[in-house]
Amino acid sequence: MGVEIVGLGKCLPEKVVTNDDISDLVDTDHTWIIERTGIEQRHVATVETGVDLACGAGEEALRGIDRDSIGLVLVATVTPDAMVPVTSAQVKRRLGLENAVAFDINAACSGFMYGLWNAEALMKNGAMPGSNTMEIKRALVIGVERLSRITNWEERSSCILFGDGAGAAVLENRPGSSGILATYLKNYDDERGVLTCGKEYHKIPFWQDEIQPQHLALRGKAVFKFAVNSIEEVTMAALEKAGLTLDDIDWFVPHQANGRIMIAAAQRLNQPIEKFQISINKSANVSSASIPMALYDLSKTGKMEKGDKIAVMGFGGGLSAAAAIIEW
Template sequence: MGVEIVGLGKCLPEKVVTNDDISDLVDTDHTWIIERTGIEQRHIAAGESGTDLACKAAEEALGNIDRDSIGLVLVATVTPDAMVPVTSAQVKMRLGLDHAVAFDINAACSGFMYGIWCAEALMKNGAAPGAGTMNIQRALVIGAERLSRITNWKERSSCILFGDGAGAAVLENNPKRPGILATYLKNYDDQKGVLTCGKEYHQTPFYKDENQPQHLALRGKAVFKFAVNSIEEVTMEALKQAGLELDDIDWFVPHQANGRIMEAAAKRLNQPIEKFQISINKSANVSSASIPMALYDLSKTGKMEKGDKIAVMGFGGGLCAAAAIIEW
């Protein structure tokens, strides 16, 4: 039994923030940003909530699919609108997905990949609670972020990188289609704190917690090295599981973290950059939303054909990385 992607959706906030706009905030310019990241602009939520973005992306992914057939809603995010209720529960309620079980996960920029892995496992091996013995026929997996809320807009090397948005995919059990051929996940210990974001809690009358600024912080060179190495490792392991070689892959869809990282990954894998979907120029790094958004962009080019093999690769804080091989 295969699990395939049958619907994709994407939502970006209306407000566009250009590199020139960023240069009004910190000492930088358009050329400096382009050369180091490949980013021309990013979208920033000025009125939309994370749940708004998630719902709009989900609605497009669902299209005319029967909403009663959705048995699972899974949202990957590091920037939920609230701790309770979780974003997936809000999406379920707003979209009237009455038969779905909903939960959120946080695996940083690999979140969508971890979500796909969870959804596939539940669809193949688990039943939906409250649904008797009925298996989950379809699942909705969303990556949704408002990274602008945890970006340090005074820190030049990081504030240029991030944006807001959401991407969604509908997965379906289909015994006649291969769909997801293999998935490989790996966690690495971040012993040096190369990619972190604190959490600001209220102080209690019993203990004074150490102040943890709720800003994304990264050590660029270390993140770059980790990203390129982990992309190679998880991609090769997923290919091994699928019984395929690199040259069998028609398209690569990596997490859109930095243009230089994708170029370096292409060289490491000895693959032409033309096989890599590059979306970062218009939307920047949107963490867990970047992969479904890039996959959506690739689908809209009309280049993908039925039967194409796609390698989808994520990496992020934790540290964590994941890859999936999908037959379109």
């Protein structure tokens, strides 16, 4: 039994924030940002909620698909609109996915990859408790972020990196097909705190906790080293599970964290950068949304053909990393 991607969607906020706009906030300029990140602009939600973005991407991914056949809605996010109800439950309700079980996960920038892995496993192992169907025929997996809400807009090295948006994929059980050939995930202990974000809670009279600022914080050089090393490790492990080599891969779709990271990863894997989907220039780093958004962008180029093999790679806080090999 194969689990294939049969629909993709993407949704971006209307407001575009250029590098020149960023230079009005901190001491930087367009050239400095481009040279260090490859980012030209990012989208920032001003009126759109996270649920709005998730549903926009989901609507597009579901185009032409029977909504009653969706048995699972899984949303990966680090920036939910609310703690309860979870984002997936709100998406399920708004999109009218009556037969679906819904839950959220948080694996930082690896979130979509962990969601893909969860969905595939559940689809291959039969019915979910509470599902009205005998098995999960189709699943909707979404990555959505409003990173602008946890970005420190006074910190030059980090505020240039992040944006908002959503990407979605519909997975389908197709007996006899290939689809997802192999997946490999790994967690690494972040002993030095190279990538963190605190959580602000209302203070209560009994607390002795220190206040944690709810801002993304990263140690750039350490993140760069981890990203390049982990991309190589999880990609090679996934390829080994699939019985393939790097030269069998037609397209690489990495997490869009930084243009320099993708160039370094291509060099480490000894693969031409032309085989890498690069979308960061127009949308920046959108954490768990970046991979499905980049997959969507690649699909719209018309370059992918039936039977192409794609390596999809994510890495992020935790620390976490994952790769999947997919036959299109």
